[in-house]
Amino acid sequence: MVFAYVPATGTAEHRAVMEAAFVYGTVHQFVLTTEATLLKDTSSDEPDVSSAWLLFCHCQRATDLVQPCRRTAMEQALTMLNIHRHLKLMGAPLVTEVAEDPEKVSTVHLQLGLPLVFILSQKETYEADRRTAEFVAWQLLGKAGVALLSRDLVGLNVLRRSNIALKTPDEEVPIKYLLLEDTDEVITLVEDKNKVKQIQEDEEEEEDEDEKENNNQDIQDDEVVEAVSRDKKRELPLEQICVLTEETFHSALLETAWTVVLFYASWEAVSLAVLRSYAEVANHLEGTQGVLLSRVNCWDWPGICTEENVTQFPTVKIYKKGERSVMYSGMWGTKELTSFIMLSRVSCPLKLATIDEAEGYLRGEFPSELSSYHHTSLLGVFSTATSEARETFEEAGNILSGHVTMGMYFEDDALALSRKYAVSPPALLLARSGGQSVESITLSKQSTRDMVQMIRYELLDIFPEITVQNLPYYLQLRKPFLILFSDGDIGQMESKEMLKLAKGRPQQAFVACWLNLKKTPVGRGILKAYFATMPSLPVLIWVNLHAGGQVFKFPPEQSITEMNILSWLEKLKSGLEIPSSTLSEEDWKPPLPAYDFLQMMEVAMPELPLHTSHHHGDTPEQHPPESPGGDTATRDEPSRETKAEKMGSPGRDLRGTAPRLAAREKQGKRHSEL
Numbered sequence: 001m002v003f004a005y006v007p008a009t010g011t012a013e014h015r016a017v018m019e020a021a022f023v024y025g026t027v028h029q030f031v032l033t034t035e036a037t038l039l040k041d042t043s044s045d046e047p048d049v050s051s052a053w054l055l056f057c058h059c060q061r062a063t064d065l066v067q068p069c070r071r072t073a074m075e076q077a078l079t080m081l082n083i084h085r086h087l088k089l090m091g092a093p094l095v096t097e098v099a100e101d102p103e104k105v106s107t108v109h110l111q112l113g114l115p116l117v118f119i120l121s122q123k124e125t126y127e128a129d130r131r132t133a134e135f136v137a138w139q140l141l142g143k144a145g146v147a148l149l150s151r152d153l154v155g156l157n158v159l160r161r162s163n164i165a166l167k168t169p170d171e172e173v174p175i176k177y178l179l180l181e182d183t184d185e186v187i188t189l190v191e192d193k194n195k196v197k198q199i200q201e202d203e204e205e206e207e208d209e210d211e212k213e214n215n216n217q218d219i220q221d222d223e224v225v226e227a228v229s230r231d232k233k234r235e236l237p238l239e240q241i242c243v244l245t246e247e248t249f250h251s252a253l254l255e256t257a258w259t260v261v262l263f264y265a266s267w268e269a270v271s272l273a274v275l276r277s278y279a280e281v282a283n284h285l286e287g288t289q290g291v292l293l294s295r296v297n298c299w300d301w302p303g304i305c306t307e308e309n310v311t312q313f314p315t316v317k318i319y320k321k322g323e324r325s326v327m328y329s330g331m332w333g334t335k336e337l338t339s340f341i342m343l344s345r346v347s348c349p350l351k352l353a354t355i356d357e358a359e360g361y362l363r364g365e366f367p368s369e370l371s372s373y374h375h376t377s378l379l380g381v382f383s384t385a386t387s388e389a390r391e392t393f394e395e396a397g398n399i400l401s402g403h404v405t406m407g408m409y410f411e412d413d414a415l416a417l418s419r420k421y422a423v424s425p426p427a428l429l430l431a432r433s434g435g436q437s438v439e440s441i442t443l444s445k446q447s448t449r450d451m452v453q454m455i456r457y458e459l460l461d462i463f464p465e466i467t468v469q470n471l472p473y474y475l476q477l478r479k480p481f482l483i484l485f486s487d488g489d490i491g492q493m494e495s496k497e498m499l500k501l502a503k504g505r506p507q508q509a510f511v512a513c514w515l516n517l518k519k520t521p522v523g524r525g526i527l528k529a530y531f532a533t534m535p536s537l538p539v540l541i542w543v544n545l546h547a548g549g550q551v552f553k554f555p556p557e558q559s560i561t562e563m564n565i566l567s568w569l570e571k572l573k574s575g576l577e578i579p580s581s582t583l584s585e586e587d588w589k590p591p592l593p594a595y596d597f598l599q600m601m602e603v604a605m606p607e608l609p610l611h612t613s614h615h616h617g618d619t620p621e622q623h624p625p626e627s628p629g630g631d632t633a634t635r636d637e638p639s640r641e642t643k644a645e646k647m648g649s650p651g652r653d654l655r656g657t658a659p660r661l662a663a664r665e666k667q668g669k670r671h672s673e674l
Helices: 012-024 036-041 080-091 123-139 183-191 194-214 223-230 249-255 269-284 302-307 334-344 355-362 387-400 414-420 448-459 471-475 492-503 522-530 562-574 597-604 637-647 658-668
Strands: 002-005 030-033 053-058 070-073 096-098 116-121 145-150 164-167 176-178 258-264 291-297 315-320 377-381 405-409 427-432 437-442 481-486 511-516 539-543 550-553
Touching: 002 012, 002 036, 012 030, 012 080, 053 080, 116 123, 116 183, 123 145, 123 183, 164 183, 223 269, 249 291, 258 269, 258 334, 269 291, 269 334, 315 334, 355 377, 355 405, 355 414, 377 414, 377 448, 387 405, 387 448, 427 448, 481 492, 481 522, 492 511, 492 562, 511 522, 522 539, 539 562
Parallel strands: 002 030, 096 145, 116 145, 258 291, 377 405, 481 511
Antiparallel strands: 002 053, 053 070, 116 164, 164 176, 258 315, 377 427, 427 437, 481 539, 539 550
């Protein structure tokens, strides 16, 4: 029913109501009055009788004749257009259920220039969310639309703690996702347009405060911690890894030819992450003769770790019976660890007795245990007159053991071998890709340190594919990068031209390389940091990360040839090219300061000793953790929330959906195991 009050007949408002009644009379019952007393009876407040009023009465929803109808007043001026608009809004569904991308949703409210409020829901809280949405919809009737948006159905990729979204009629304005505490805030959000900005500012301030607070809390903003915590219920297959103690450590080193030891701390996230890789290595090397994989928990056995000079966690060392240990300093991946262990089993440098052995070594066929590993073979050739260079080479081999394969040939016929490769002893022969090409380098008189650096440099590829694993080695050169970004393998022509350029570069002035975005997707993030928009691929870029950080883009209209690139590089040197962007000089530091675990333990639990031992078989009594104020932590909170849900109250509290789950997630991130 539509109830209208006009102060007098014959006015513009009276005419508008009569026209509306003529158009909509078959759909709605129209009642018109000029009696001010009737108007007063319809409102609890004192109405302004000098102005026209229009009320929409939702009588269809009343189940009993004595039950009063809900009424929604039209707040705009009484014109035919406004009445039409109001009736259209009153006829729209109270709550719309949405199961598609909210950006694509269009309702009557948006078409009429009103905002649309989404209540974000999920399967577990659907009933409570539906009641909340209906309650909000009645409050905002005629002012905004309300929709129930299921996270589960649309796979909404927004912060789990957001529980409200606001879509405005302006298509250029993105949907705003917010975290509100109660329904009053939703209503204020619609009625006060400045409220959205204020809420977002408050949320940003709250995040800043949380970040500051997190510096002192036991919440670590670290991806490794998060990954380990998320995966902590998965049991690791550690059966093949021997646990060493103070009693068994030294005897274990004497029993096996090669003993690999992982020194770790059971409470430390990186240690636990590496333990997963280590378990995979153990599985991969199962049945390998003469190799024992073991572990020492430095938290339990600090004496061993101090004795073995372990100053950081995790640390991997390989002990060869009767010789000094070799420490691993590479990546923590399974492939890298396995390669290090296998290479460490071979003497470095490996002394070769015949020319046939030397040739087999360069082809990657000798020793046989390394034939399945793709590696660059490095052979030192020495005559009897070059003993000093040979000693330096041997010392370099001891340092590089486990990281490279080095062979040494110093028999009487060494001259015959060196002549075959057009070089005089002392010389270095490098065989890449199974001996298909052998490079020869004459060794000059140099220190062990210089030889180690020279060998490491020569082992780098001439035109490498940059990956996450090898990038640190090329960054250590502190040279500019000429890098070709490609969406997949690079073309044969580009590869040939870039290789020619790399081989002919004067004094190796820069690193010529390429990056496959399909294999190394982080490259897309790099390109976004270099350019405002993603460039078309392939794209050739010059960047000097160590001096100025200027980024130059090779002209896309030119073909990638050696001559074109050299001409372009000359322009760069002459300052004739304008950089596409300049990288920030800001340091890359950890997001939060490092933990001081001992201080945290002393502050949180001053009454507990640092070392508490339990007899075997005894279990310490479990007590619920206490909050700083002394109250028992929110252990029984879920039961209260569940009880509230079961009661079925319409409720004005929005904490029934995402925020509650967010709170549980936040609790889960705390290091309660400490």
